[in-house]
Amino acid sequence: MSWIRSKPFLWFILPGFVLYSLFSVYPIFSAVQISLNKWDGIGKKTFVGFDNYVELFSNPALFDQLKNALGHSVTIFALNALVVLPAQLYLAYLLYSKIRGHRFFQAMIFSPQFIATPVIAFMGTLVFDGNIGVFNKVLEAFGLGEWTRPWMGIPEFGIYIVWLLVAWSGIGVGMIFFLGAMKMISNEVIEAALLDGASYWGRFFRIVLPQIKTTILNMLILTYIFAMTLFDFSFILGGASGGINRSVDVMALFFYRISFGDNSSVGGTTNVNAMGMGTTIACVMFLIVFVVALLQVFVSYRRTED
Amino acid sequence: MKTILKKKTPISAAILWVYSLFTLFVLVYMTYQAFRPKKDLLSATFAFPKHLGFGNFRKLFVDAGFFTYLFNSALILFGALFLVVMLSTMVAYGIGKFNFKFKSGILLYFLIGLMFPVQLGIVPIFLLIRDLGLLNNQLSVVLVLASGLSMPVFLLTTFFAKLPNDLYESAKIDGAGEWTTFIRVMFPLASPVTFSVCIIMSMQIWNQFFVPLIFLQSEAKKTIPLMIMKFTNNVLYNMDMAMVGSVMATVPLLILFFFFSGRIVEGVATGGVKG
């Protein structure tokens, strides 16, 4: 009893730890086990050790898809980290400083979060479709009829369209969170800065950003994880095959295609081994995400604890 | 003091207006289409509206049983949100405020849940839920969604770590136990961030599709995203219902958010910082 008493944090961590371990972590371990088997999903499993991993990296049909999908996932992360994250900080600062109409802006920027993903895609059709889209009507009205296009699906834009949808629907999340973090900066710090006579943007860079540094690093890690596990928009825009020439394919979609889609056009033995290979891909994805997240967590915490 | 922060930023304001008005336009356009009968929607999508009416809404409320789905969604939302916020603030407080070995390790452990596709781990969860006898019961979805603690724990931990220690000490000197200190002193202090977490998590729970699909089978237990999917599966055939369903799943929430969010955030923020 006294051992527990001396560790009060256990009482706080334990309930969440148990629920989380049971429904979020335990299934992962049981899935990892599947990746060591040859399994089509409903028949008998055959234990094959690390054969699936070897095949994933040695079968060119699979490896090419892996490279392509991974490249797209990394592109999404890079764009999110370099464009969306700064935009979120910028928007949060404007709202924090109570720009006129800030409540309206906040609601509007966050609002795509309220809309279910298939509906967002459907709204995209209504607004950007080549024939009945409003946007194209506007272009025609301005005499730019030549420019009308079905903007949602232009193949040569591929993954960038996916990114735009992700950015539009997700920008509010980080923004709301940065806003919360800014609101926790103590009054003394801000007042000191004001006495200093720093300009509006000077305060942003010299006071606000350093104050919420940890939050930014945390959001960067989350951005990375979300980008690498992105699925919805690619699936809706390109189907299980990842679009023409796999132009919108991402890691999670690659895993999904092999596990649950019809997939033997990739060659190899994936049809008789759909779940085995699919799980293997998910495990590789997990490893890639985990190792980088591990580095990020340790680097950022080392720094903040100084 | 915050008024002094103001500055005229015309370019930023313009950007915000363009961006927000675009989003507003999309929402208003969707709402407008929801008032049109199916025939007009299909063959005169862009023509001047001839018939506007509440016919689609009547169909949604009466024939499609919208309120059953709404009730289930609300039940799951409040159940899961309560658990998520309660458990994640507790965990974050435990990790952030106390010193012990493997802190970063535990934090990382709580991140793992985000890195693996839920579709793959669903069968073990399914068996677990079956053994608990919770199949086709909303509680199953509440439990599974409430276990998604990764993001809130990760985001909240640093805030509890940063909260001033003197408040904690003085509460202890006053003779308050750990639990009281947490609920009465620390929890309110972190409320601006907790509130952000609340909003983000409630949207994730509200739009959750896959988990209810697997665990809720009968129509009387299904949630709003499943109802919307029923209409978007054959989107043109059910276009009137897809429109009005999306509007009813989105716009009321948004209006609530617009009118109350400002006040709630202000309330907790000022109350909290003054401590």
Added chain:
Amino acid sequence: MLRTRKLYVLLAITAMLALTLQACGGKNDNNAGSSSPAASTNSANTDAGASSGGGNVTLKVWGDLGNQAVLEEPFKKINAAFAAKYPNIKIEYDFAQNDQSLNVALQANELPDLFWVQGDKTSKMSEMVKNGFLLDLTSRNLDLSRYDDSQKTYCTIDGKIYCSLPSFFDTNVVYYNKDIYEKNGLTVPKNWDEFVQGLAKLKDAGVTPIALAGKSEWDRAWPVFALAPAFSNDALKAAQAGTGKLTDPSIAGMFQSFRDLAEKGYFGKDFLAQDMAGAQFAFTNGKAAAIIDGTWDNSTYVASGMNLGRFPIPNKDGKRIVQSSYSNFMTYAIASKSQHPEEALKYLELLSGQEAQQIMEDFTGLVPTIKDITPKDEGVKELGVFDEAGLNIYSVLTALSTTDSNAADTMMKDVIPKLMTLAITGEEAAAILDKAAVYPSK
């Protein structure tokens, strides 16, 4: 204050524990008495009580979630008809089945008593049979007198029958806007050349001749599904039997014709970026003169109120051979694990009978394949006008596939997009499929 908080927490934990325990208890009852493993605790309990009293059983049935909006009303009425006939069998019909939930149910071995299957259209049913998930219906006296061999084949795996029989037809036709056709002086084409000339005329008039959803894996393939039997029915038959090859000139020519439509711009500007909703909107709003789509979407176009016509694509000799596959709206199988196979069989008997099929027809307007089902209206009759029911190319390729190489999938995900983007010719398309196919040994 402190004490009440603690009390609340204690209460909450106790309540949760109690709930869990109660639920587990219910689970045990469930095991002891009842059938449906996935039934909710509540109904399982009543079920258990009733069955010991004698007679009453509950059957759990999974319906097609993807077509719920279409099937909800007809199945309400079909289930009511069943309840009137068998008052002591309760049907718990849920729209709960799609690929994902079926996969989970299979892996967890928790199938409902009855669920819908796609027969020989895909390889799924045969996989389930091979792993012992389905009940063999061959010796159970299902009344098959209304059906012919091709309908029985749909349900047959290795000579045994596994599902209720299909009675409706799915095919692809050209839906066209009569007003636009008339304005441009066009009528229903008598042969392929006339059809193509019409497309050229429409294009010159500034109308998109055929709306095509280039982004949608299935919908963009409908022209190929329609062209394949019209151009190359005999060659496909030969390939399926192992007496011919997919490189037959008529098959290559068919793919080339599809490619030509794309190359000449008959699918309109930027069709590659269009999804199905966009393509359908283009048609219903009069931006496109026609769309090649399935008979199942007939009611969507009717609902738009446009001046609608339909015709099957004629081949060069003017013969109209349409692709035919059976609708899976009423084909259900029984799980081998079901505790009530006799009762479940009664449900399949109803689905295989004229009464239930007429109910389905009256709601959905599918194309009936059995004479005693009366078509819903004139439009449905128009869908059924053709010279010959031909093969479905997807089924042919599925038959030529093994678990290692799926030719049907290669066509959908590799060949068709490459044809649309003009990356390969018709001959190359046929060669790719020939390489992917495994022909039966003669």
